[in-house]
Amino acid sequence: MDLNVQMFTGGCKSQADFDVQQILKKLRRISEKVKIKSGLIGWNTDIDISEILSYLKDNGAEVYLWMPVFSELDEITDFSPLTGKNGIIKINYDRGNDESFNFCCPANPDNTDKVISVFEKYYSSNTYDGIFIDKIRFPSFIGGRDAIFSCYCDYCKKNFDIPDPREFSAIDPVNPLGISKYSNLRYDISEVYKKLFDYKDTAVFNSIKRLCDYFRSRDMKIGLDLFAPFVSCFVGQNYSKLMPLADMVKPMLYKITNAPAGLPFEIDVYSTAFDNDSENAKKRKSLLTEIVGYEDKDFISREISGIMKIINDRKLKTKLYAGIELNYVQDISPVTKEYIEQSIENIRHSDGIVTSWDLNTTPDNHVEYLLNVW
Numbered sequence: 001m002d003l004n005v006q007m008f009t010g011g012c013k014s015q016a017d018f019d020v021q022q023i024l025k026k027l028r029r030i031s032e033k034v035k036i037k038s039g040l041i042g043w044n045t046d047i048d049i050s051e052i053l054s055y056l057k058d059n060g061a062e063v064y065l066w067m068p069v070f071s072e073l074d075e076i077t078d079f080s081p082l083t084g085k086n087g088i089i090k091i092n093y094d095r096g097n098d099e100s101f102n103f104c105c106p107a108n109p110d111n112t113d114k115v116i117s118v119f120e121k122y123y124s125s126n127t128y129d130g131i132f133i134d135k136i137r138f139p140s141f142i143g144g145r146d147a148i149f150s151c152y153c154d155y156c157k158k159n160f161d162i163p164d165p166r167e168f169s170a171i172d173p174v175n176p177l178g179i180s181k182y183s184n185l186r187y188d189i190s191e192v193y194k195k196l197f198d199y200k201d202t203a204v205f206n207s208i209k210r211l212c213d214y215f216r217s218r219d220m221k222i223g224l225d226l227f228a229p230f231v232s233c234f235v236g237q238n239y240s241k242l243m244p245l246a247d248m249v250k251p252m253l254y255k256i257t258n259a260p261a262g263l264p265f266e267i268d269v270y271s272t273a274f275d276n277d278s279e280n281a282k283k284r285k286s287l288l289t290e291i292v293g294y295e296d297k298d299f300i301s302r303e304i305s306g307i308m309k310i311i312n313d314r315k316l317k318t319k320l321y322a323g324i325e326l327n328y329v330q331d332i333s334p335v336t337k338e339y340i341e342q343s344i345e346n347i348r349h350s351d352g353i354v355t356s357w358d359l360n361t362t363p364d365n366h367v368e369y370l371l372n373v374w
């Protein structure tokens with residue numbers, strides 16, 4: 001298995017409390033035992049990371065710029081926003097680390113052009129081997145039902161046939177999406193939601209294809225940060241469509257993280273998005289987790305097998321690097337020794353790991369637990 005490390009330098013305009021020397025110490029420690037395949041680092045625009053880039057390159061690792069796409073960059077450019085039936089969608093979620101969860105319209109090519117402009121203005125001077133793009137999606141249920149019923153901007157209305165929210169009204173409160181089955185990483189789902197999510201898949205694919213064409217023209221490799229398959233279906237990420245574009249994909253298999261992309265978090269926001277009835281929310285949660293087999297011991301392993309099956313069936317060269325959280329954030333990612341050890345066992349049949357999502361906030365002992373089981 002390959003080992004890749006991920007490092008968060010802060011939001012566009014707010015540097016993280018990022019200790020370059022501590023990072024170098026951890027990178028050296030890892031390198032004593034395992035050759036680092038690549039480092040993914042971003043996305044503060046001011047911080048000096050030249051020592052880290054040099055260390056990685058001198059030790060034969062590739063360096064990817066970690067850059068968000070449809071959210072976050074609104075701090076440094078003006079996007080055309082994601083729009084619901086009642087206007088611009090705002091996501092009220094703050095986990096206190098300057099990450100923003102507001103989204104622009106992922107379909108509009110003007111927005112992908114602006115992503116490219118941001119890259120050229122702020123990031124193109126460092127010599128990166130690749131780009132690792134994040135937030136390549138629509139918002140999840142974090143913004144409630146209204147955020148899922150999107151995007152109704154002028155561009156989307158003109159170019160896509162998106163169901164009207166009124167068509168979603170006759171729903172079963174316990175199974176609002178009408179999910180009957182989860183197999184091969186996709187749901188059998190009600191016709192109207194299928195139409196909505198198919199539009200999102202197409203919109204995200206078209207935009208990511210444009211971006212990838214651009215980065216390929218700069219001779220850069222491509223990595224994609226993706227939701228775990230069973231939640232990717234809700235946000236416009238279709239593994240079959242997206243994987244052929246990439247050299248590597250990182251499904252975020254954050255089974256212990258109570259924050260966006262964390263599996264318990266995304267299940268909870270799905271469960272509570274439809275009404276204020278807490279009994280219904282409990283039933284929705286147990287129905288969804290039962291359909292996907294979330295509580296099964298081999299759930300993560302099966303999600304990985306599903307992705308590997310696509311790679312093998314289609315003879316893709318794309319690498320699957322499982323995103324496992326190793327950092328410790330109180331109340332958000334309470335990672336333990338047992339969790340790290342179990343996670344490595346779960347991903348043995350993947351191509352490797354991305355130690356997520358931040359080496360800076362990964363305690364030294366977590367690095368040791370990882371190296372011990374590697």
Ligand SMILES: [Zn+2]
Nearest residue numbers: 105151153156
């Ligand atoms: Zn739109």
